[in-house]
Amino acid sequence: MLGRKIPWRRLLLLAVLLSLAQIALAMSHRWHVVRSELTRLGDDGTLLHYFVAATFLLSGLATLMRKNGFGSASSFVRKLDVSSDLKARLDAACRRRECDEGLPTTTLSVSFGAAELLLAIVAARTDIPLGMLFAFMYCPLAFALTLAYFRLQRAGTKRYASLEVRDTVAVAPPYVWAIAAIATVMPLLSLPSDPAGALLAATSGIVILILGNRVASLPALLRGDDLIVERFLDVRLREGRTSYLLAIAVMPGVSFEVFSSAPFATFLSHIGWDVEIVALAVILRHLLVLMHKPPSDAERYAWSHATT
Numbered sequence: 001m002l003g004r005k006i007p008w009r010r011l012l013l014l015a016v017l018l019s020l021a022q023i024a025l026a027m028s029h030r031w032h033v034v035r036s037e038l039t040r041l042g043d044d045g046t047l048l049h050y051f052v053a054a055t056f057l058l059s060g061l062a063t064l065m066r067k068n069g070f071g072s073a074s075s076f077v078r079k080l081d082v083s084s085d086l087k088a089r090l091d092a093a094c095r096r097r098e099c100d101e102g103l104p105t106t107t108l109s110v111s112f113g114a115a116e117l118l119l120a121i122v123a124a125r126t127d128i129p130l131g132m133l134f135a136f137m138y139c140p141l142a143f144a145l146t147l148a149y150f151r152l153q154r155a156g157t158k159r160y161a162s163l164e165v166r167d168t169v170a171v172a173p174p175y176v177w178a179i180a181a182i183a184t185v186m187p188l189l190s191l192p193s194d195p196a197g198a199l200l201a202a203t204s205g206i207v208i209l210i211l212g213n214r215v216a217s218l219p220a221l222l223r224g225d226d227l228i229v230e231r232f233l234d235v236r237l238r239e240g241r242t243s244y245l246l247a248i249a250v251m252p253g254v255s256f257e258v259f260s261s262a263p264f265a266t267f268l269s270h271i272g273w274d275v276e277i278v279a280l281a282v283i284l285r286h287l288l289v290l291m292h293k294p295p296s297d298a299e300r301y302a303w304s305h306a307t308t
Contacts (some may be wrong), residue, residue: 053124053211060116073097076240113141131260135200138252169214186272187253201256212245243287
């Protein structure tokens with residue numbers, strides 16, 4: 001025991017995560033104070049409803065304008081720093097991959113964007129609890145992501161799909177899976193105060209988490225036109241899409257707790273909020289590092305010496 005090297009980097013990361021949890025707790029207290037003050041000044045919730053309606057409106061418009069928001073291949077390698085010739089090969093591999101997968105990204109984006117615009121109208125014109133509205137928002141998202149997954153699954157049955165066994169731990173470390181799984185069920189701690197919203201938020205998060213696990217287990221899809229680049233792209237897509245889904249799986253609980261009818265009503269709900277914020281920070285860090293991770297020297301060498 002005494003001869004072991006102290007894992008300073010892990011201890012530092014733990015300290016940072018604990019600090020984020022404390023910041024989140026302080027923010028939650030402040031948000032609760034702001035809502036209480038609005039109520040004291042005579043607001044019956046109308047201002048918050050208009051604020052949420054504006055949020056849904058802007059988010060819906062952004063979704064409608066972003067046609068590749070449901071996991072197109074190019075969106076996960078756009079920020080890679082590679083030479084122009086390798087970039088051209090990677091772009092060509094992305095176009096072939098997107099053609100083979102046939103993801104209806106435009107249809108999914110338009111459908112989810114329209115759902116957000118509808119929720120904006122509902123938030124502005126009704127007094128439905130805000131936590132319920134946010135929980136509703138993630139239901140069509142979970143449905144759209146499920147449709148995208150089944151399309152990817154069908155694409156994997158083509159004759160050039162690899163039969164290689166996929167390991168979900170290779171996509172994300174076990175602690176990322178664990179903290180995401182815990183965070184998705186945290187809304188259930190608010191069952192006593194808002195049972196319907198808590199169930200919807202938890203269900204949406206669990207469904208999206210399961211989709212992340214299934215995407216991580218999909219077989220490789222390799223055409224063989226530029227096998228070295230296609231293998232790199234396949235691994236990067238698998239890692240990026242899974243991490244993206246893990247991050248989205250945590251969001252229903254975060255949004256629900258902030259806008260629920262009784263925010264942070266109990267000590268357990270505070271704990272749930274802290275867990276969700278830490279989980280989101282961990283997963284987003286993992287995703288951002290992945291998105292900017294350049295090809296290794298060995299991969300660059302293999303690319304430059306491979307025949308296309």
